[in-house]
Amino acid sequence: MTPVIEMLPVRVLVGSNWSYYVAIAVVLLLAFILQPSKQSHVSAPFYKASKTKWMFSADTLVKESYDKFRDRVYQIKATEGTRTMIPASLIGELKGLPEDTLSASAAVDEVRESNRDDEICDTDVSQAMLSDYTKFCLGPHGDTLTFLIRSKLTQQLSRLVPRLKSELEFIIVQEFPECKDWTPVQAQPFMVRTIARLSGRAFVGPELGRTEEWMDTTINFAVHVFVAVVKLQFFPPWLRPIAQYFVSELGQIKRDLARGQAMLKPIIDERLQNAELDPGHQKPDDFIQWTVDALPDAQRNDYYLQTQLQLVLGAASIHTTSNLTTDCIFDLAAQPEIQEILRQEAQEILEDGGGWARKESMAKLKKMDSFMKESQRLAGNVTSFIRKVIKPIDLSDGTHLPSGTNLLAPQYGISHDDRYFPDPEVFDGLRFWKMRQLSDETANRHQFTSIGDTNMNFGLGKHACPGRFFAGNEIKLILAYLLLNYDIKLKDGETERPKPMMFMMSKTPNPTAEIMFRRRERSSSS
């Protein structure tokens, strides 16, 4: 799972919620000051920096420290405790280790220490989310979720494309300005709603997915969980049973689950009834149905469990994907020359070749694929590979990692390392496309969805993001559609893309930044 703080939706931090932002900052600072400094047992040097730097400019901190140590293991005193940074050259030794040696959860211990009378919330996702309190818990069904994303969702991407396109057209007609002339649009809020809608189409179908209540619940469940975790994280585990009563988001989470269940129950009942009346009927093709079919008989009418699955799915997918889509829009606006190249590619593959309905079309958008990966390289995660050592590990450079060590990969430093990415500060939208031309091996290695020791924006190993193929398709579809139908540029007088906002390890596109759109005369498809 992406670290809680990295997925903290930016609307919590900015805009009309300034007071909230300040309140959180005060809580964090207090907790921070009160927190006893923990002794690390890793024999690696520390990079000395103030904790406020970690809080407000973690990207610079990670880059500066990475530039100093590069291929060496080093440590940082972060707000959440000491973090041991593993360079790309040593990640390979860790990525295949089993869960009982290296856990994908960053908060295993805290959860185990808390009062629990059951063990079913022992999955990676739930542990990192303090699920005893937040109910962000799938128990053994965390694997069901990953399995359904990998098998059903990913394997049926081509079938989904026409449906997602019609959903996109629907939201554009409803919510995007006409743009007869250049019109400013706040890209980030629009993308959150667009991705929620597109995901809703695949996850619950158009009837429920289009309702404001479902969109509101799926978008805000993530916000409530993440803010609750951030607040709870700064109390020691023994104080959380009391602290929970001061975290209002925990009540909102309960209400989200109740609302979600009320919306899903009649649909699940109808599906079960139809299956009983006519076992051979044509089943709907969405995540609700895939889940009902995948669950054992006894759990098919477990409405609460299925609501949890849907809300966790939304939490993992909506803000991550909409952030990257917004970053791509910002980069397109700042680079008019690449717009024409990508537009031409989209025109040839999707319009001239009738490709919107073709199975392989999205994979053929190779220049677009490269552009998205370049956007993610520069605007993506500050850190990655959040893991906790369960059994001691010895690395080949002699570093001993005792149990309890919290690891991170300094992704922001790696992304700017000229050994891996020549001229790393330059945005080259065709960088990965050019690398893919070199050989069959590089053609595979540098796709948007490829992961590796120098590209961990989707994580690495067993827990790497299973939703990246779906996300890639959604983003390509949106960018291609917008390029075919609109010209895009920065506002007059602006020369650079809007800067991201940093808060701890969270790097998010500025939600108030406006980008100019003007409808193009052409296009028969739109």
Ligand code: HEM
């Ligand atoms: C651009 C969009 C996305 C980004 C950047 C992203 C990033 C990540 C990252 C960094 C992880 C942690 C991997 C690790 O620790 O090794 C992760 C895990 C996960 N992601 Fe995504 N994600 C995105 C979209 C999605 C979507 C669309 C879905 C669902 C359809 C999804 C579902 C999940 C799930 C279920 C996990 C947990 C996997 C596990 O623990 O085994 N993600 N994601």
